[in-house]
Amino acid sequence: MDNDTTNLFQRRDTFFGICEAVGQDFGFNPLWLRLALIAPLFFFPVQTFAAYFGLGAIVLASRLLFPAPAATPSASVEAEPAAHQAEEFALAA
Numbered sequence: 001m002d003n004d005t006t007n008l009f010q011r012r013d014t015f016f017g018i019c020e021a022v023g024q025d026f027g028f029n030p031l032w033l034r035l036a037l038i039a040p041l042f043f044f045p046v047q048t049f050a051a052y053f054g055l056g057a058i059v060l061a062s063r064l065l066f067p068a069p070a071a072t073p074s075a076s077v078e079a080e081p082a083a084h085q086a087e088e089f090a091l092a093a
Contacts, residue, residue, distance in 0.1 A: 018056040021063070 019037070023030030037039045 016056050018052060018059055021059045023057065025059075025062070 019030040019033040022033055037048060037052065040051075
């Protein structure tokens with residue numbers, strides 16, 4: 001999945017990726033946070049946007065101060081699924 005390796009703030013399918021970043025950091029589905037932000041948006045739009053961008057500033061600061069270590073892919077780990085996939089294609093033919 002390419003979404004895991006791209007910067008959340010530079011993706012086109014999210015609005016700064018704040019809900020997704022918080023979901024990744026705390027280990028929950030970001031859809032729940034998005035749904036939780038919808039109801040206050042109708043009643044308190046200014047405060048909701050301020051809280052959203054404040055949360056975005058916190059996420060940005062935490063990502064800049066504590067970057068995630070880059071994962072180095074192992075050649076043996078990638079070779080094994082490719083061999084298994086080739087074996088599945090051979091069985092299917």
